[in-house]
Every structure is written in C-alpha cells, then in structure tokens.
Amino acid sequence: MTPDDKRGTIAAELRAAGCIAAEEEAEELTSAAAGDAARLQELVARRCTGEPLAWLTGSVTFCGQTVLVHPDVYVPRWQSEPLALEAAARLPEHGTAVDFCTGAGAVAAVLARLRPLARILATEIDPTAVACARRNGLEVFQGDMSASLPPTLVGQVDVVTAIVPYVPTWELSFLPRDVTTYEPHLALDGGADGTLLLRRAVLEAGPLLRPGGSLLLELGGQEADLLQPLLTAGGYWDVQRRHDEDGDLRAVFCRRR
Ligand SMILES: C[S@@+](CC[C@H](N)C(=O)[O-])C[C@H]1O[C@@H](n2cnc3c(N)ncnc32)[C@H](O)[C@@H]1O
Incomplete structure (x- = not known):
C-alpha cells in the first residue's frame, strides 16, 4: 500500500467515526506517528473515540502559531x-x-x-x-x-x-x-x-x-x-x-x- 493509499484508508476510518476534516486529520496523525505503524494505529483508534486531535498530536495552531496542548488541557478554539x-x-x-x-x-x-x-x-x-x-x-x-x-x-x-x-x-x-x-x-x-x-x-x-x-x-x-x-x-x-x-x-x- 502506498503512503497515499494508507492515508486514504485512515481518512475513511476517521470519516466513518464522525471526523469532519478527515483528510487533514489523517495527515496530522500520520505525521505525529513519525513512521511508527503501531503508534499510528493507536492514535487513529483514540481519535475515533473522540479524543481531541490536539492531545494526540501534542499541539494546535492558534493565530498561525503552534501552541503545545497537553492531554487533559482545554484545547484552544x-x-x-x-x-x-x-x-x-x-x-x-x-x-x-x-x-x-x-x-x-x-x-x-x-x-x-x-x-x-x-x-x-x-x-x-x-x-x-x-x-x-x-x-x-x-x-x-x-x-x-x-x-x-x-x-x-x-x-x-x-x-x-x-x-x-x-x-x-x-x-x-x-x-x-x-x-x-x-x-x-x-x-x-x-x-x-x-x-x-x-x-x-x-x-x-x-x-x-x-x-x-x-x-x-x-x-x-x-x-x-x-x-x-x-x-x-x-x-x-x-x-x-x-x-x-x-x-x-x-x-x-x-x-x-
Ligand atoms: C474555557 S478554558 C479556556 C482556556 C484558555 N483561556 C483558552 O482559551 O484556551 C478555561 C480555563 O480556566 C481554568 N479555570 C477554571 N476555573 C478557574 C479559576 N477559578 N481560576 C483560574 N483558572 C480557572 C480551567 O482550568 C481552564 O483551563
């Protein structure tokens, strides 16, 4: 499976779980996993339960800058x-x-x-x-x-x-x-x-x-x-x-x- 196919499969999984921006999220989770397939699977599974994306990737973009967001901390909107x-x-x-x-x-x-x-x-x-x-x-x-x-x-x-x-x-x-x-x-x-x-x-x-x-x-x-x-x-x-x-x-x- 090519990396594009893999991202497509993840996006489909995320979309089925109700994620609206599934393609972008698939991209972000893939990058957060940094090539570790088991880690990627875990992150996708957690995202499918509704865990905030920022807790999984560790950050959010706010006013164009990266802000670190630890698990259990409110995600800036x-x-x-x-x-x-x-x-x-x-x-x-x-x-x-x-x-x-x-x-x-x-x-x-x-x-x-x-x-x-x-x-x-x-x-x-x-x-x-x-x-x-x-x-x-x-x-x-x-x-x-x-x-x-x-x-x-x-x-x-x-x-x-x-x-x-x-x-x-x-x-x-x-x-x-x-x-x-x-x-x-x-x-x-x-x-x-x-x-x-x-x-x-x-x-x-x-x-x-x-x-x-x-x-x-x-x-x-x-x-x-x-x-x-x-x-x-x-x-x-x-x-x-x-x-x-x-x-x-x-x-x-x-x-x-
Ligand atoms: C809606 S969140 C907003 C966080 C941040 N201002 C933002 O926009 O991303 C509210 C924050 O207030 C904190 N908080 C709640 N009660 C507080 C209090 N009495 N004094 C200080 N912080 C409080 C919470 O822990 C939470 O981090």
Missing part, C-alpha cells in the same frame, strides 16, 4: 483568535497584559509573539494546564483567577483577557459528546447562568487595570446582558459586543475609566 488579536492591538509595545484562566496559554502566547517587549502574565488553577502553559514559555501564576498575581500589578495593567469557563451548567449535557467525555468540566462549567467566573473576571480585573486599560471577555448566549450592570457599576465604558460569522455573540471588549 479558533473562535477565540479574534479576541487574542484585538488584545494584541490594544497592548502597548512595552505594556503589561494579564490572561486569566490561560489553559494551555494560547492567548498569552499570541500576545508574547506580537508584543515581544511587553510583560505577559497568566493565571490558571489547574496544575496540568499550568505546566502546559509554562512549556509554551509563559509566566504563569497558579491559583484562583487573580489571587496569585503579584500585588505590584494593581493599577498597572493595560489589557486583561479572560476566556473563562462560561457554559451554563444545565447546557453542559448539550455539548458535543467528545467535549463532555474528554475535556475537563473545570474548563467549561460557568455555573447556573454561565456567568459565575465571568463576574469574577470583571470584578478582579478592575483593580488591576490602569485607567483606560481594556478588558476582553469571551462569552455567549445572553451573558453580555447579564454582565452589563456589573460592567456599568465597575466603571467600564466603551463596551463593544463582537459576534462571529454565524451572528452569535462571542465577546465583549470594554475599557476601565
């Missing part, structure tokens, strides 16, 4: 790329940014690449994700939201990004089976209405941000409406809502007075 790019656009060359709930560190890694002279700090509660983000070269503080950050940051930060868990608990069972089976609930569950961690991000970003600094939140559903009173009370202005190409609400960007 391409839908978050516009938020990362907007954060970079708002971050001064020598500025300071904090990425709450960094996971593998995709957003922080993009900031570090696009603003190499800026200071980029990240927080994360899950030790597995902390280790992964550190392997991506990031300065990560392990702890609950902002709790572990140095106190000297108060009033000094130009940009806070927060892609926190924001799926309402009752909606978790409606997520794709692969996501609920494999990805950690700690990374997804946003509490009863999805805003439990979002509210904390708004409250905890406030003291960190300098006047005029930006807060960028990823969210969905009705969460922007639910958060608006807290944003107003917290002195945030220039509140902009961003929708994806399907017209679904994806993010809120705002500034601190």
Whole structure:
C-alpha cells in the first residue's frame, strides 16, 4: 500500500467515526506517528473515540502559531483568535497584559509573539494546564483567577483577557459528546447562568487595570446582558459586543475609566 493509499484508508476510518476534516486529520496523525505503524494505529483508534486531535498530536495552531496542548488541557478554539488579536492591538509595545484562566496559554502566547517587549502574565488553577502553559514559555501564576498575581500589578495593567469557563451548567449535557467525555468540566462549567467566573473576571480585573486599560471577555448566549450592570457599576465604558460569522455573540471588549 502506498503512503497515499494508507492515508486514504485512515481518512475513511476517521470519516466513518464522525471526523469532519478527515483528510487533514489523517495527515496530522500520520505525521505525529513519525513512521511508527503501531503508534499510528493507536492514535487513529483514540481519535475515533473522540479524543481531541490536539492531545494526540501534542499541539494546535492558534493565530498561525503552534501552541503545545497537553492531554487533559482545554484545547484552544479558533473562535477565540479574534479576541487574542484585538488584545494584541490594544497592548502597548512595552505594556503589561494579564490572561486569566490561560489553559494551555494560547492567548498569552499570541500576545508574547506580537508584543515581544511587553510583560505577559497568566493565571490558571489547574496544575496540568499550568505546566502546559509554562512549556509554551509563559509566566504563569497558579491559583484562583487573580489571587496569585503579584500585588505590584494593581493599577498597572493595560489589557486583561479572560476566556473563562462560561457554559451554563444545565447546557453542559448539550455539548458535543467528545467535549463532555474528554475535556475537563473545570474548563467549561460557568455555573447556573454561565456567568459565575465571568463576574469574577470583571470584578478582579478592575483593580488591576490602569485607567483606560481594556478588558476582553469571551462569552455567549445572553451573558453580555447579564454582565452589563456589573460592567456599568465597575466603571467600564466603551463596551463593544463582537459576534462571529454565524451572528452569535462571542465577546465583549470594554475599557476601565
Ligand atoms: C474555557 S478554558 C479556556 C482556556 C484558555 N483561556 C483558552 O482559551 O484556551 C478555561 C480555563 O480556566 C481554568 N479555570 C477554571 N476555573 C478557574 C479559576 N477559578 N481560576 C483560574 N483558572 C480557572 C480551567 O482550568 C481552564 O483551563
């Protein structure tokens, strides 16, 4: 069997298991196996059960750069790329940014690449994700939201990004089976209405941000409406809502007075 035939067979197997981009995935798994036939068979079998491709290949491409993703760590989504790019656009060359709930560190890694002279700090509660983000070269503080950050940051930060868990608990069972089976609930569950961690991000970003600094939140559903009173009370202005190409609400960007 030629290598092309082999990849075709793998793609057919992946397609039958429900993988949409079967040809690309066959290519990636073949390259991850590096010529080891038994390893390739194992990777394909695991992918057919729904295990995230990034856990099998060890990385994902985010904003055109490779981000390492360890098993059991939330896989950064391409839908978050516009938020990362907007954060970079708002971050001064020598500025300071904090990425709450960094996971593998995709957003922080993009900031570090696009603003190499800026200071980029990240927080994360899950030790597995902390280790992964550190392997991506990031300065990560392990702890609950902002709790572990140095106190000297108060009033000094130009940009806070927060892609926190924001799926309402009752909606978790409606997520794709692969996501609920494999990805950690700690990374997804946003509490009863999805805003439990979002509210904390708004409250905890406030003291960190300098006047005029930006807060960028990823969210969905009705969460922007639910958060608006807290944003107003917290002195945030220039509140902009961003929708994806399907017209679904994806993010809120705002500034601190
Ligand atoms: C939806 S994932 C997003 C990860 C990353 N921001 C990204 O976009 O790839 C949310 C992350 O928040 C972390 N997390 C959950 N609760 C947290 C908390 N209280 N403090 C810090 N991190 C938390 C999870 O472990 C997970 O890595």
